[in-house]
Amino acid sequence: MFSLFYGLWKYMFSKIEFHVLILGVHKAGKTSLLEKLKSIYLNSEGLPPDRIVPTVGLNIGRVEASNAKLVFWDLGGQIGLRTIWEKYYEEAHAVVFVIDASCPASFEDSKSALEKVLRNDDLRGAPLLILANKQDLPEAVSSEELARYLDLKELGERLYLFEAVSAYDGMGIKYAIEWLVDAMERSKRTETLRIRARAGEAGNI
Numbered sequence: 358m359f360s361l362f363y364g365l366w367k368y369m370f371s372k373i374e375f376h377v378l379i380l381g382v383h384k385a386g387k388t389s390l391l392e393k394l395k396s397i398y399l400n401s402e403g404l405p406p407d408r409i410v411p412t413v414g415l416n417i418g419r420v421e422a423s424n425a426k427l428v429f430w431d432l433g434g435q436i437g438l439r440t441i442w443e444k445y446y447e448e449a450h451a452v453v454f455v456i457d458a459s460c461p462a463s464f465e466d467s468k469s470a471l472e473k474v475l476r477n478d479d480l481r482g483a484p485l486l487i488l489a490n491k492q493d494l495p496e497a498v499s500s501e502e503l504a505r506y507l508d509l510k511e512l513g514e515r516l517y518l519f520e521a522v523s524a525y526d527g528m529g530i531k532y533a534i535e536w537l538v539d540a541m542e543r544s545k546r547t548e549t550l551r552i553r554a555r556a557g558e559a560g561n562i
């Protein structure tokens with residue numbers, strides 16, 4: 358009986374493509390993370406760090422992880438580019454917010470950018486994965502220290518996780534993505550987006 362329900366549940370989610378927004382301030386390591394995700398899950402090389410330039414438009418990466426189809430949208434974090442983030446909120450199932458854990462000077466900017474993201478109604482209920490990136494550097498703070506520093510008040514009932522990672526050596530990434538897929542599969546927001554997508558398809562018939 359259990360395997361029947363499990364099979365049905367897996368079937369339902371096998372149809373879904375999860376849209377994951379990668380946000381964070383300039384130079385946090387978002388594009389490097391995306392390239393590392395591609396190298397881990399597509400067994401491809403991915404761009405080497407010295408070929409990655411600041412993002413101005415949108416980088417897209419499609420991977421399959423934890424039996425789910427994931428589409429990552431990586432946007433630019435420079436101040437003048439952050440207004441573009443909002444255009445992707447409505448369609449996103451979850452947010453990955455990347456922070457350079459080796460650079461305390463960037464924490465204040467990261468905190469206010471993240472608080473603004475959390476206040477936006479278009480992202481209501483979206484699971485949130487906060488990555489303390491650049492753990493390969495000795496000065497990087499832990500995910501617990503970063504969480505203490507950010508002291509986020511707007512989390513409400515949102516599913517969230519702070520995780521320490523390195524986009525260079527891959528530390529922590531697989532665990533973080535497994536959590537993210539599980540959170541999206543459990544999230545009410547996924548159900549809401551699915552109903553909206555079905556209504557849109559029906560409207561086009």
Ligand SMILES: Nc1nc2c(ncn2[C@@H]2O[C@H](COP(=O)(O)OP(=O)(O)OP(=O)(O)O)[C@@H](O)[C@H]2O)c(=O)[nH]1
Nearest residue numbers: 383384385386387388389411412434491523524525
């Ligand atoms: N040591 C170390 N450096 C990293 C890591 N991730 C990114 N970097 C470096 O940090 C710098 C910025 O990386 P990007 O991936 O371009 O950062 P970004 O967040 O995409 O920046 P924008 O596109 O401008 O918003 C580059 O010099 C990267 O090589 C990491 O895990 N460890």
Ligand SMILES: [Mg+2]
Nearest residue numbers: 387388411412
């Ligand atoms: Mg980038």
